[in-house]
Amino acid sequence: xxxxxxxxxxxxxxxxxxxxxxxxxxxxVMGTANFILNAGVLTQSWASLWGQITLFYGLFxxxxxxxxxxxxxxxxxxxxxxxxxxxGPARASSIVTAKLGAGFLxxxxxxxxxxxxxxxxxxxxxxxxxxxLPWSIWGSAVVTLMAATAVVALQSLLSMVWKSFxxxxxVCFLGVVAGIGAFYGDIAGLKTVIPQALLARAATLGSVTxxxxxALNLSGTLxxxxxxxxxxxxxxxxxxxxxxxxxxx
Numbered sequence: 001x002x003x004x005x006x007x008x009x010x011x012x013x014x015x016x017x018x019x020x021x022x023x024x025x026x027x028x029v030m031g032t033a034n035f036i037l038n039a040g041v042l043t044q045s046w047a048s049l050w051g052q053i054t055l056f057y058g059l060f061x062x063x064x065x066x067x068x069x070x071x072x073x074x075x076x077x078x079x080x081x082x083x084x085x086x087x088g089p090a091r092a093s094s095i096v097t098a099k100l101g102a103g104f105l106x107x108x109x110x111x112x113x114x115x116x117x118x119x120x121x122x123x124x125x126x127x128x129x130x131x132x133l134p135w136s137i138w139g140s141a142v143v144t145l146m147a148a149t150a151v152v153a154l155q156s157l158l159s160m161v162w163k164s165f166x167x168x169x170x171v172c173f174l175g176v177v178a179g180i181g182a183f184y185g186d187i188a189g190l191k192t193v194i195p196q197a198l199l200a201r202a203a204t205l206g207s208v209t210x211x212x213x214x215a216l217n218l219s220g221t222l223x224x225x226x227x228x229x230x231x232x233x234x235x236x237x238x239x240x241x242x243x244x245x246x247x248x249x
Contacts, residue, residue: 003090007102016072020109023065027057028117032125049122050137051207058203063151063196067172069106070155071165073099078163092243103152111141136216143221147202150195150228153235192227
């Protein structure tokens with residue numbers, strides 16, 4: 001069976017969908033509650049609501065959600081399927097990219113749910129005009145998805161190497177802490193090499209909540225997208241090299 005098709009079949013029964021649902025819902029609920037509680041301080045606009053929702057989502061929830069998803073995607077292989085996987089005809093590069101593709105689809109679903117959840121929350125729980133949702137919110141979601149690919153690639157590598165479900169998530173948490181330090185400390189070098197920092201920058205790009213977050217335009221997105229693509233490529237190459245030299249988990 002084609003390795004890509006096999007991953008899609010696994011996704012239909014994967015418990016990872018719980019994470020896909022819970023993470024955006026948690027972000028929307030917390031962000032909307034903060035928006036309502038601070039109505040006298042915050043500008044009553046879609047941009048302001050989106051800024052509240054994506055703040056903690058981009059800094060914490062999304063990266064840790066991605067780490068959990070990647071651990072779940074490799075869990076089947078670590079539970080006894082590894083010998084059959086290595087003995088199969090699929091190339092290491094195909095296995096690595098198929099896992100990356102599965103993770104990408106799951107994160108894409110999270111982004112769609114986040115935008116739809118924002119629209120529902122803004123329409124039902126606030127006085128915002130439901131027909132005035134700016135297209136820039138969808139643009140922000142897409143840029144964040146592209147930046148998240150680097151985190152997916154890195155976490156997939158860690159989840160492939162370690163049998164432990166929680167160890168890659170713990171490493172991601174350390175990356176989140178380092179990323180936040182680089183992000184708020186404005187450490188230019190680290191902001192472009194730590195995937196979690198790139199993801200935080202992408203999620204808060206153009207945000208009215210984070211000062212000096214950059215604009216959602218070509219000059220604002222390229223410094224995020226290009227390093228993310230480079231890191232993704234490096235992680236794919238390293239994952240492929242490791243898998244080619246590995247016999248059994």
